[in-house]
Amino acid sequence: MKMNQKADIILSSNAVFTGLTDKPIPAYIAIINNKIAAIGSEKEINAFIGLNTKIHHFSDQMIMAGFHDFHLHMxxxxxxxxxxxxxxxxxxxxxxxxxxxxxxxxxxxxxxxxxxxxxxxxxxxxxxxxxxxxxxxxxxxxxxxxxxxxxxxxxxxxxxxxxxxxxxxxxxxxxxxxxxxxxxxxxxxxxxxxxxxxxxFNFSKERLIRMMKNFLEQTALLGVTSVNDLYGSPAMEKLQDYKLFADLDKNGELTARIHLSPPLNDDLENAKQLRDTYTSSKLQVSGLKQFVDGVISGYTACLLEPYADKPETSGETVLPPDTLKKWIIEADREGFQIRLHAIGDGAIRLALDAFEEAQKINGKRDSRHCIEHVEVIHPDDSARFKKLGVIASMQPEHLGFNEEQRQNYISYIGPEREPFVFAMKTLKDSGALLALGTDYPIAQLNPMLGIYRALTRMGYDGTPSEGFNPQERLSLPEVLRDYTLSPAYGSFREKELGTLEVGKLADLVVLDRNLFEIPVEDIPDVRVVLTMVDGAIVFQNEMQVIK
CATH class of the missing domain: 3.10.310.70 (Diaminopimelate Epimerase; Chain A, domain 1)
Structure with a gap:
């Protein structure tokens, strides 16, 4: 960048959460093309103002890195x-x-x-x-x-x-x-x-395009600038139209970055071809996804001990463990990140065992494998995430049980396993990297709901008032980083995304309030004022004042 180059856009606020410190700071941000060129005081940024520079002042409204939803189904x-x-x-x-x-x-x-x-x-x-x-x-x-x-x-x-x-x-x-x-x-x-x-799901191409554009409208409205679209079972195969996504990318119509995780199976040649085909800044393959088990409520999640209310079953794995391990070892050898849906403590242990085996056979590397959901964990397995370099990919909004749903859930797993449900803080304290998302459409796409849930662990009905397993609540700076920087790291893009830093891509969001200055119960009502992706404003609300 030439020293005399002028900014396309300058944003300023009294509350800029860069992600590098635990509190927002007053700052001006200069953006040139699609990157952050400078962050500093008004005086430091004055040199970037040219005749065509657009300047947006946001007073006490909070500017932060765009939200990155690490697990959804577009x-x-x-x-x-x-x-x-x-x-x-x-x-x-x-x-x-x-x-x-x-x-x-x-x-x-x-x-x-x-x-x-x-x-x-x-x-x-x-x-x-x-x-x-x-x-x-x-x-x-x-x-x-x-x-x-x-x-x-x-x-x-x-x-x-x-x-x-x-x-x-x-x-x-x-x-x-x-x-x-x-x-x-x-x-x-x-x-x-x-x-x-x-x-x-026999939808026309026109309908699929309309659905995709509707999705992108939602992400822009909610300040979600990056997503990880994961393989979501054979039922969704007709909705994984990568070529359609690529056409939108070529036409400049992708207003969020999309990281794809096609299925992990015995066809690695196809996976390699997909990885080589989709490589743009807006659309790329970042990993492979497979299921270890199902869900607690269907008795299809795999537990180490039988279900409390159905002792004849402990659930089962989706694939024979030997098949799963074979696929993981082969894909790991080819340099793929592997993301495993594992909800029960038996499935989580099997996933960790498989990753450990792959590491022993193929050697240790920067694999950034992930376990998705991590719903009911055995306490002996928490520390293994850090040891193996495995990311815990979790969705706080799944904690939104009402009182009746929570009691039913506990009746499935039994009270002795209850303290280990969505053990976010335990995992973080043991050194694991936690990356947050929604699992949309299983939960709503709005990041504010997930932030609120991770902070309070209360259900939709406000129960329990102290939170479900309140010892697992997270702090606001932790949650915001786990919704921005951690997913960027999980997508191998922490050098480009996830914090507001000079040289990083200009993907950011302005919120109508400073999250650090409002009561936690107001967080679900916070709205987006402006969303920027790649230096371009993809959504803006009339609330802002432009000079």
Whole structure:
């Protein structure tokens, strides 16, 4: 950069959280092209002001690095925004009414798709049946994703289209639930979802583009400047259209940086080809993803000891441990970062064992492997994250249980495992790197909700007042870095992203309030004033004053 070069944009605020210190500072930021050219006082930045320099003053509104969501599913999230949202239903009948109202409002939709029902919030606490859906929608296929996304509720029409009947065998690592007479109940677990989504997700290219643009509008509005789009099970395969993302990138239409993690499987040649194909600053392959287990509420998470309320099972792994280890060792040898969904303490231990074995066989390197979710950990395994250089990729918004959901959750795992649920502080104190995200659409995309949840650990209903496992609460500077710098590190981009520093890419956000100066209960209501990606303003609110 020439010394006399003038800034394209200068931003200033009394509260600039650079990420390098624990508190915001007053500062001016000069941006040239797509990079931060200088950060300093008004006097120091004056030399960067030219005839065409745009200057934005933000008074006490907080400027910080853009949020980096380390774990989400872009098009699945966009689809959820267009579907019926069922989390607020208090009963099966209530859910049915919401689905029917939605179906009546969309008479031309070939499938009725919904998200986020949860029987744990219903008055009867029981899993539903296809017969209830058949009663109101006998002729239109219905596909409703459970809140955790690992099982679905469908009607008979959907089963008919997918050719699922009493004689259909379970697919590998999936379950078609059947009643005492051997008939499908309408609940499909894990990979069995894909038997239906294969038919339901036949979207046109035009619709996929629209969904992607809607997603990018959301990220800009919420100050999310980078995301990691992870492989999300066979059910989502039709929503992983990398070529479509690349077309948007070529056209300059990507307003957030996208880091892809395609599936880890036995086709490493395809993975290498994807890694070599998608290499731009806005769209790149950063790792490979696979599932070790499922979820607690479906008894598909793998535990070291049996479930408290279902002692005949400890859950199971999605793949045989030997297969998983083989794939991990081979991918590690080829230099891939590996990201493993592991929720139960048995799955987390297996993931750590596999990473340890890969390290012994292939040698130690800067692999930055990740374990996703880390929901119920055995205390003996916390320190292994640092020892093996494994990142704990966690989503605080999953802590948003209401009182009833939390009690149900504890009844699954038992009180002796309760203290080790979402052990964020324990992991950090043991030296692990914690990188935060949302798992959108399983949780909302808004980073403010995750920040609030990590600080308070309270559910949506404000319980418990001291927080669920309050000893695991994090501090505000920790949470902000874990939502910016840690995900940048986890994507091998900490030299370019994650803090406000000279030479880094100008990806930043301005919030309407200084998070350090407001009561914690106000954080969910904080809004974005401006979002900048690559030095370009991709969202701005009229609230700002421009000079």
């Amino acid at each position: 098009l699945m999230g966009s689809l959820a925004e267009e579907s019926v949202f069922l989390a607020d239903a208090s009963s099966e009948e209530d859910t049915i009414k919401m689905v029917l109202d939605f179906a009546n409002s969309r008479p031309d939709d070939p499938w009725i798709i919904g998200f986020s029902w949860d029987q744990r919030s219903w008055d009867n606490n029981r899993l539903p049946n296809r017969a209830t859906l058949d009663r109101v929608l006998p002729d239109r296929p219905v596909l409703l994703f459970h809140m955790e996304g690992h099982y679905v509720w469908v009607n008979s029409k959907a089963l008919e289209i997918a050719n699922i009947n009493r004689n259909t065998d379970n697919p590998p690592h999936g379950i078609i639930a059947k009643d005492e007479n051997g008939e499908p109940t309408g609940i499909l677990y894990e990979t069995a979802n894909a038997l239906v989504t294969y038919h339901a």
